[in-house]
Amino acid sequence: MIRVGVGYDVHRFEANRKLILGGVEIPFERGLAGHSDADALIHAIIDALLGAAALGDIGSHFPDTDDAYRGADSRELLARVVALLAERGMKPGNVDSVVVAQRPKLAPHIPEMREVLSSILGIPPDRVGIKATTGEGLGFAGREEGVAAHAVCTISVESP
Numbered sequence: 001m002i003r004v005g006v007g008y009d010v011h012r013f014e015a016n017r018k019l020i021l022g023g024v025e026i027p028f029e030r031g032l033a034g035h036s037d038a039d040a041l042i043h044a045i046i047d048a049l050l051g052a053a054a055l056g057d058i059g060s061h062f063p064d065t066d067d068a069y070r071g072a073d074s075r076e077l078l079a080r081v082v083a084l085l086a087e088r089g090m091k092p093g094n095v096d097s098v099v100v101a102q103r104p105k106l107a108p109h110i111p112e113m114r115e116v117l118s119s120i121l122g123i124p125p126d127r128v129g130i131k132a133t134t135g136e137g138l139g140f141a142g143r144e145e146g147v148a149a150h151a152v153c154t155i156s157v158e159s160p
């Protein structure tokens, strides 16, 4: 059986923070604000995986009120979600995603993001889609107030 999930996340830009997207640190004058490392792309992928498994959302598993997740490395959170699925006989099939950011240019970093994410997801990079688009100057992303990420995924489920 194949299941499909969708995820979406937004983080606002903030001074004196690292910009981390898709598990990769990207040189930029600002980073994203958040309780964890604020990796909006990984958060959207986590929600897509959890959604495909009907296992709630990122906030229910890693609450931002819990000090354990302060500054958390989102790559580790993703690995925990993949393990959670594996316990239930589920594994990622493929992921596709879009990051909306006016700046910086993300395209040069996408190959590394795909490598990082595919190794955590346990699937080849050719099953990890990442696209980047600007906001055409419109909305919060276009005004460079923050970054949005959308993700869809499939997971395969072992028949019982």
Ligand code: MG
Pocket: 009, 010, 011, 034, 038, 039, 040, 043
């Ligand atoms: Mg988030």
